[in-house]
Amino acid sequence: MGERLYLGIDLGTFQSTITASNGESNTIETVVGKPKDPIARNFLKRDTLFGADALKNKLACNIYRPLSSGVAQDDENNLAAAKSFVTHLVDSISPEDFDEVFGVICSPSTISFVDKSNLVSILRGQVNAIMVVSEPFAVAFGLDEVGGSIVVDIGAGTTDIARIYGAFPTEDDQATLDEAGDWVDGILQNLIEKKFTGAQLTKDMVRKWKEEGSYVSGDPREQIVELSVEGKKQVVDIGDLVQIACGELVPYLVSAIKKNVAGADPEYQPILRNNIILSGGGSLIDGIADRVADELADIGDVRVWCVDDPIVRVADGAYKLAMQMPDDQYTAIN
Ligand SMILES: Nc1ncnc2c1ncn2[C@@H]1O[C@H](COP(=O)(O)OP(=O)(O)OP(=O)(O)O)[C@@H](O)[C@H]1O
Ligand SMILES: [Mg+2]
Known part of the structure; x- marks a missing residue:
């Protein structure tokens, strides 16, 4: 039998990461x-x-941005773009020396749960067999936290949340929120446009500013940025607005976590409350874990913590799963 390459692939709406058993890994904006x-x-x-x-x-x-939320998954141009993107991502880790490729894939909930056949058609030709798992589960597996945890993966397009207690989570254990990084960017953009009438902004500018200065607690911080108002340069402080926009996410996270705890077996609830893990790019918001913990205090003792290197956490967990799962967990796709 020839040599097999194992892949962990995190197809993100904003960026995608691949980790392979030949030691290669790569992150590329989607x-x-x-x-x-x-x-x-x-x-x-x-x-x-x-x-x-x-x-x-x-x-x-x-x-x-072929995997963005809201992109029609039956749009031919987008599907073709998605396929060429995934081909490029897989080619970037030099798979050509291997006879077969097995991959564990985490995909945006918009395609993984609504239309898996698109995912298969995107991957066909690159990967021989796949297993699809949710982002939160991959994170928990990668961290050896499958014994009892709630994982909240705050991505660009969605926030995915799941309770994990020793086995694959079922649909009931998981929830997906549209309130995530892109949603915060939209709020921030509106706030800036309101305060600085005529400001000319792009989504990418606003996202970068958010990433540079994101925080949710304490006194307003100064964040000076340069923008154009009707073609004219203006230097303004948006620090207060960044705090407001990031803070808007917190109540959505808190209420989804509460619901996720409440739906669990009551004997497990204390374990889950004490191991709430934040991952995804949104977990880089300064102070987010403490803010969420404070607002969860009314359900008892809680512990909320953020993973290291959140951008690669999902692909790492998927890769670890790929290496450990028996063949019968994979579905052949060609
Ligand atoms: N320092 C930061 N502060 C706040 N947000 C950040 C920071 N760094 C990255 N982000 C945000 O994290 C998001 C990207 O995170 P991630 O890579 O986990 O998303 P994704 O996997 O592409 O999306 P999804 O999981 O929804 O498909 C973007 O919205 C980005 O702006
Ligand atoms: Mg993601």
Whole structure:
């Protein structure tokens, strides 16, 4: 029998990470660019651009974020973009020396639960057999916390939450919220536009500012940014607005966690309350774990903590699962 390559793949709406048993790993923003016209094609000298390369050339390209929430998954262009993105992601870890590839995939809940056949068609040709798991479960498995925990993965498109107690979580154990990083960015953008009338903003500008200054507790901090108001440079402080926008997420997290605890076997509830794990890029918001813990205090003693390296946590857990699962857990896709 030939050599088999194992992959853990986190397909994120904002960025995707792959970790492979040949020691390679890679994170790429989930963006695909197609040159807009023959001039652009000639200038760029390639038919498809990915990640940071696509963003750098965004004015010369049609830009797709093929796994974004809200993107119609039956749209042909998006499906083609998703497929070429995944091909690029898998190629980036040099799979060609192996005879077969087995992958554990975490995908945005919008495609993994609503239409798995799209996921299969996106992966076909790159991977021989797949197993699909939720982001929270992959995080728990990677951290050796499957014994009893609640994992809250705060991504860009969705916040996925699951209680984990020794086995694969069922649908009942999990919930998905639309309130996540992109949603916070939308709130922040509105707040800035309201305070600085005529401010010209892009989503990417707002997201970067949020990432640079995100926090939820204490006195308002200063965060000076440069923006254009009707073409004219203006230097403003958005620190107070960043705190407000990030803070808006907290009540949604708290109420989803409470519901998740309440639905569990009562004998397990104390264990779950004492091991609430925040992951995903949103867990990088300064002070988020303490804020969530404070607001959960009315359900008893709680412990809320953030994982290290949240951006790679899901793919690491998926990879660890890939290495340990027996073959009968995989589904052959070609
Ligand atoms: N320092 C930070 N403070 C606040 N938010 C951050 C920070 N760093 C990254 N983020 C946000 O985290 C999100 C990306 O996280 P992540 O990579 O976990 O998402 P994803 O896996 O692509 O999305 P999803 O899981 O919803 O498919 C973005 O919204 C990003 O702005
Ligand atoms: Mg994610």
